[in-house]
Amino acid sequence: MDLTVLEIDGRGGGARFNRLPEASLVHELRTPSRHEACARLYTIEADPLGIGVATMLSLQNHASHFFNAARLDESNFFHAPSSFGDAAALWFELDRADIRSVEATDVVRILQAESDRSIKGLFHHAVLVELTRGDVETSTVGVLEHLSRVFLNSFQAWHKVETTNAALPSPADAAAERRNHFLAAGWPSSMTVGKWLGGAEAAAEQRASRARADRRILGAWGGKGVGFVHPQFQFDSFGQPIPRLEELMDRLGELQSFAPDTDRGGWRRVFWLYQPRPSLSERSIAEFRSTDPLAMDGNFDQFPDVARTPAEVFATDPEAVFQLIRMDAEAERGIL
């Protein structure tokens, strides 16, 4: 099992994705020799061919959340053992919205547990963060602020690179490319999902098929020989559909583009669910929910303004996704 790492290098290297053998992290732990300011976010990579789109999006958003949470609540965030002291690195586990500091000695165990879950086809939620400091005189907050700026600058630069490099693909090619990234992400098959749903193993694929037809879960057609695959965000760590998933499926049907028979392959809904949307940034949601219509800008500075995907937001804030569906439906009807 490999790892994908998002490395945010404070020495001027910017932010970049890498793929590493799991064993290399264990090796790194034994030789804590890095003393330059750097943050690395590690997660298990399910895509056998490379770094998957869902993994990249997830790591980008975990990084954003990590830096913002640290900035907001530095005093509580860096409680023991989260101070550098003599440590070469600080470690954190991000599990959805939760951040907790962990001992370096726990890292291998956590990673192994995630790896085991992934091998069993269960969703992995946790991302491990390694934070190393450069100049010993620099405060932890200073390190975080510096790395946060590096991350944000790199995030913007990635898109500039897209514009200046090779000719852009046609829309049709871009659609096929995006689908292929999702297909390579290791999303569970009908057989796997059918087993998760329970009942006789022989009827597992039929159960998954019925759940799709009843719009209780979403599948996307992977072609002959692959069948349907099922976006991972729909399932909890035990393989069960997450709360309010059926309601999500129902509400998506309110959009013209997703009416029955217009999205038989499921890819329109997948593309919608995995398209980053500025209106789902934590800041936009806070502004929307503000009871003071003339509240000043500064009231919302505490919230990160990074676009998020509906798939990413749904488990923790389904109402925000339902609101987005309402907005899109109004836009379709020309109300906005």
Add this chain to the structure above:
Amino acid sequence: MRKPNVESSDVLEKLCPSKLQAGIYYHVYEAAWGWRATHPYSKARLALVEGRPDGTVVRNAYYLANSANAAIWEVVLRDAAPDPWGGVWVQPGQIMNRRLATIRLKRDIDIVRMDKPHRRHSVTVDSTLDKNWDRWLTTTEYVATHHAASRADRQFSEGSLVLPGFQWCSRQLQTGLVCVLYGEELDDAWELVDDIALQSESGIEAIRVALEAGGMKLVGDPTGSDFDPPSSSY
């Protein structure tokens, strides 16, 4: 120029319309209503929306931009952000009933310019109001902007003037200028130059070009034989 007494609820210090220059502009609209029609129920930025605040005089809104890219970004792409590969997919429902009109303004008309530095005619630079306008012209949540527009409209009314509309820098495409005009259907100061359906080949190309201006690529619609199962499969 009028300079009424500034009240705490005012959003403009001076009522000072400028001019929207004669020339070519672009407008994305609902096909069913025609290119001249103003929108009676718009909830977009600075629209005059009933109940926001109570007593608002609802006036129809007409949005336009000084480039096709800006018009598309403002309406079709305003909630778009690139995926890790710079791709953006636009759901068909967002464009299936919409058209892009190229329109000509034959003579200058009044407008309140809130793009900088023109904004200094209406509010003091770096004042609290100036900062409020920064937010109203950039927030993605428009409720606060509806209150601001309503208050501006009331200020104009109290000064025996009619608020013609606002012009500002597009939040979506910063090189673009966008406007909202308040009132009934466009008059004969305007004429149609070109008109395309966004779902047509030309329309899709216009969206692709607009995205490319922002360094992004258009992701095509994932339907058809490459994406859908045979009819017997589900």
